[in-house]
Amino acid sequence: xxTEPLFEAFWAVARRLRHSTRxxxxxxxxxxxQSRAVGVLARHGEMRLxxxxxxxxxxxxxxxEVVDDLQRRDLADRRPDPxxxxxxxxxxxxxxxxxxxxxxxxxxxxxxxxxxxLDPSDRAALSRILRILRD
Numbered sequence: 850x851x852t853e854p855l856f857e858a859f860w861a862v863a864r865r866l867r868h869s870t871r872x873x874x875x876x877x878x879x880x881x882x883q884s885r886a887v888g889v890l891a892r893h894g895e896m897r898l899x900x901x902x903x904x905x906x907x908x909x910x911x912x913x914e915v916v917d918d919l920q921r922r923d924l925a926d927r928r929p930d931p932x933x934x935x936x937x938x939x940x941x942x943x944x945x946x947x948x949x950x951x952x953x954x955x956x957x958x959x960x961x962x963x964x965x966x967l968d969p970s971d972r973a974a975l976s977r978i979l980r981i982l983r984d
Contacts (some may be wrong), residue, residue, distance in 0.1 A: 866963060873955040877948055879922075882907075884952055887924060887941065891949035895940035897930060924948055962970045 853861075867881075874884055882905070889904045890896070896904075902912035916939050919925035924945035930936035941949060964972055 861895050863965075866960075869959045869963065870956060874952065876955075877952060879948070879952070880918075882911075882915050883918055883924075884917060885953045886912070887945055887949045887952065890925065890939065890941045891946060891953070898927075898937050898939055901939055919945065 857879075870884075871881065874881065877884075879887070885905055886901060889901060893904065896940075898912055898916060899909055901916070902909040902955055905912060905915070916925055916927065920927065921943075923942055925941055927939055930938045958983050967975065
């Protein structure tokens with residue numbers, strides 16, 4: 850019996866999680882990029898566009914496009930940075946904060962469904978291993 854290499858099993862689980870996340874985002878008609886930006890702004894608060902690009906690990910031009918889309922949907926807004934008038938700050942609107950909270954709840958529920966097949970000791974071991982790999 851041939852066993853699947855560990856990295857293949859890991860990527861298969863990652864694909865499954867990405868797919869379930871896309872499905873979970875459907876009620877908000879929001880792209881994964883927009884969802885990530887909303888999540889960063891919800892966790893870190895108002896920030897410069899360049900800082901958002903850094904958090905998202907994307908080019909500043911791409912971050913501008915994501916924020917444009919969020920602004921059109923009234924999920925984020927821009928304002929001049931009082932410390933540097935050349936810079937722009939981005940923040941969630943009230944609707945953006947509500948959306949961020951709802952998306953986080955939906956993602957948490959999807960994660961719980963995915964990991965529900967594991968018993969508590971396996972979940973603890975997986976959590977420990979993933980933290981090691983992350984750090």
